[in-house]
Amino acid sequence: MHFKQTLDGRYFSERKLIGLLQELFGENFECQIDEGFYVLLVPRLLTDEEQIKLQRTEFHQHYPVEQY
16 A cells, blocks of 8 residues: 655755655655655655655755754
8 A cells, every 4th residue: 555645846855855765665656746746655654854854955054944
């Protein structure tokens, strides 16, 4: 069973995304781009921590992730 997850393409690096998906799932995933969003079909949803790792560097510089 696969889960559908959508990520806003403005904030994520495609190179990092594909690399992480291959590392986590091998070839067991699908990734399409639809109107600026990455639409993933994956064995499990990406965690918040994994998504933070994927964020573009310029996004971090302007919008730092708040730590609580």
